[in-house]
Amino acid sequence: MAAPMLDTYREVVTPEGVPLQLPAAGPMPRALAWLIDLAVRFGALTALSIPLALLDEFGRGLYMALMFLLMWAYPIVCEALWGRTLGKRVLGLRVLAQDGAPVGWMASITRNLLRTVDMLPFGYALGLISSLFDPHGRRLGDLVAGTMVVHTPSLYLPPPATIDSVLAPPQPLRPEEQAAVMAFAERAPRLSPARQQELASIAEPLTSASGQEQFVARHQQEWHDLEQWLQHRAGASRRRRRRPGAEEAGDVSFPQRYRRLCQQLALARERGYSPQLVQRLQQLMQHGHGVLYRTPPTRWRRALEFLVADFPLLVRSQARSMWAALAMFAVPALACFVLVQVYPDSIHLLMDNGQIAEMERMYDPSAERLGRDSGTDWMMFGYYIMNNISIALRTFASGLLAGLGTLLVLLFNGITIGSVAGHLQHIGHGGPFWRFVVGHGAFELTAIVIAGGAGLQLGMKLLAPGRRRRLDALVEGGRIGARLCLGVAFMLLLAAFVEAFWSSIAEIPAAVKFSVAGVLWAGVLLWLWRGGRGGSHAD
Structure with a gap:
């Protein structure tokens, strides 16, 4: 069992081996931040509902697409770009990687x-x-993503005192002075940081190490210049409209300045310099750490390379999970299709009468639109985005439950699709059904299987981590799953477009529908089979 969280300051070690004391956020402030974000989403949707209602069915489709973006993309984008949502900003919280670096896109996707x-x-x-x-x-979500939520510390606020080793004082102490120091050390864990510093400052003339004044005088200007550069750079980053090449000289020299700061912080700790100085250097280093290890901006060319090469290569690298997901989806679908063909009344065991009647009406050969009762193409486009992508993302996430959640989703979808296809085929509505589903199914069905494979590989990381620590294996599985979900979302976006604007048109001849579907299926399978074989990698 983990140690109780009596002191929220936690030590993280940077890649340079320098420990940082970060104040971890507990459940209550995080819950309040979540409620604020919920209010922001609700307020935005409420404000947009009136003008979008004036656009009729197009407005409804846009409303559902915006609902999906606010539900899923809002926290991902805010945390990846700025480290916090509006709710976290109000509460003074920030999401960081477990080494204190800014949270990246994959970690933000995974945790959300x-x-x-x-x-x-x-x-x-x-x-x-x-x-x-x-x-x-x-x-x-934080455990799998390798992230933590911390309070944004006040500038140069010293952390609670911790005693890791005994250091000899710079000068001999009288017995009463020794007793006072020992009493303070015993009481320090029960005092607030401000009270600790207030009492510690009284003994500073006795305990401060020699040479601190010379140390500060030697490096003061360097620290001041670095502080000014970091503040200026933070302001420029917020504006997001800097000239190309701006601050290039500072960017080039910054790694060397950051390494010198790490050495100076380690030296100040080793020599026992004052807590104010150590905390100042730590805060300066933490700000520099966020700049040095920031997530590079996304480039359209890199995104295209990921979709064309890295994503299919990543899918193939998880071949066992993908084949398992395909079996869990296809086998029950085929079994239910055959079962309903042989025993037609068995459909009533798999679906209720209301669902059966709705399916028969949606795929009636005399219907003007296939696969829907009402609604324009734009409204259905928004609905497909919100519904289908959300299902795929939950399919991956439920894999954290030892893979059982993903297994149930795949089985349920396979049983449902097989039962519907079998019943419609039996009553003579198979032609409209196949014309509707065969085109966009190339993207949609394949994406569901890939999302299932992503969830299964995450579950296997939990059950069989191999020689790695279970938590390390889960972090790797979360990173793989997040990248797979990016490709899945893209595939389902294409599927939503095809389903809304092509699949539902009943007037297109069956030969045309099946010819186009053949091209789509061949393209998707060729992409997944050959994509990335030219040298790209999906690390």
């Missing part, structure tokens, strides 16, 4: 997709239990 599991069974129960038992207050 896995909210689906943290919310189970209700009210973020699993996430709350995880945060209470983890020494860094992390929910399950």
Whole structure:
């Protein structure tokens, strides 16, 4: 069992081997930040609902697409770009990687997709239990993403005192002075940081190490210049419209200046310099750490390379999980299709009468539109985006439950699709059904299987981590799953477009529909089979 979270300051070690004291955020401020973000989403949707209602069916489709973006993309984008959502900003919280670096895109995607599991069974129960038992207050999504939520510390606020080793004082102490220092050391863990510093400053003339004044005088200008550069750069980054090549000289020299700062911080700690100086250097280093290890801006060319090469290569690298997901989806679908053909009444065991009647009406050969009762193409386009992509993302996230959640989703979808196809084929509605589903199915069905494979590989990382620590294996599985989900979302976006604007048109001859479908299926399979074989890699 983890140690109780009596002191929220946690030590993380940077890649340079320098420890940083970061104040981890507990469940209560994080819950308040989530409520603020929920209010922001609700307010935005409410404000947009009136003008979008004036656009009729097109407005409804746009509203559903915006609902999806606010539900899934809002926290991902905010945390990847700025390290916090609006709610976290109000509460003074920030998401960081486990080494104190800024959170990247893959980590942000992973931690936010896995909210689906943290919310189970209700009210973020699993996430709350995880945060209470983890020494860094992390929910399950943070554990898998390798992230933590911290309070944005006040400038140069010293952390609570910790005693790791005994250091000889710079000068001999009288017995009463020794007793006072020992009493302070015993009481320090029960005092607030401000009170600790107030009492410690009294003894500074006795305990401060010699040479600090010379040390500060030697490096003061260097620290000041670095502070000014970091502040200027932060302001320029917020504006996002800097001239190409601006601050290039500072960017080039910054790694060397950062390494010197790491050495100076280690030296100040070793020599026992004052807590104010150590904390100042630590804060300066933390700000520099965020700049040095920031996530590089996304380039359209890099995104295209990922979709064309890295994504199919990543799918093939998880071949066992993908084949398992395909079997869990296709076998029950085929079995239910055959079952309903042989025993037609068995459809009533798999679906209720209302669902059966709705399917028969949607795929009636005399219907003007296939696969829907009403609604324009734009409205259905928005609905398909919100519904199908959300299902795929939850399919991956539920793999954290030892793969059982993903297994159930794949089985359910296979049983449903096989039962519907079998029943419609039996009553003579198979022609409209196949004309509707065969085109966009190249993207949609394949994407569901890939999302299932992503969830299964995450579950296997939990059950069979190999020679690695289970948590390290989960972090790797989360990173792989996040990248797979990016490609899945792209495929389902294409599927939504084809389904809304092509598949539902009943007037197109069957020969044309099946010819186009053949091209789409061949393209998708060729892309997944050959993509990335020219040298790209999906690390």
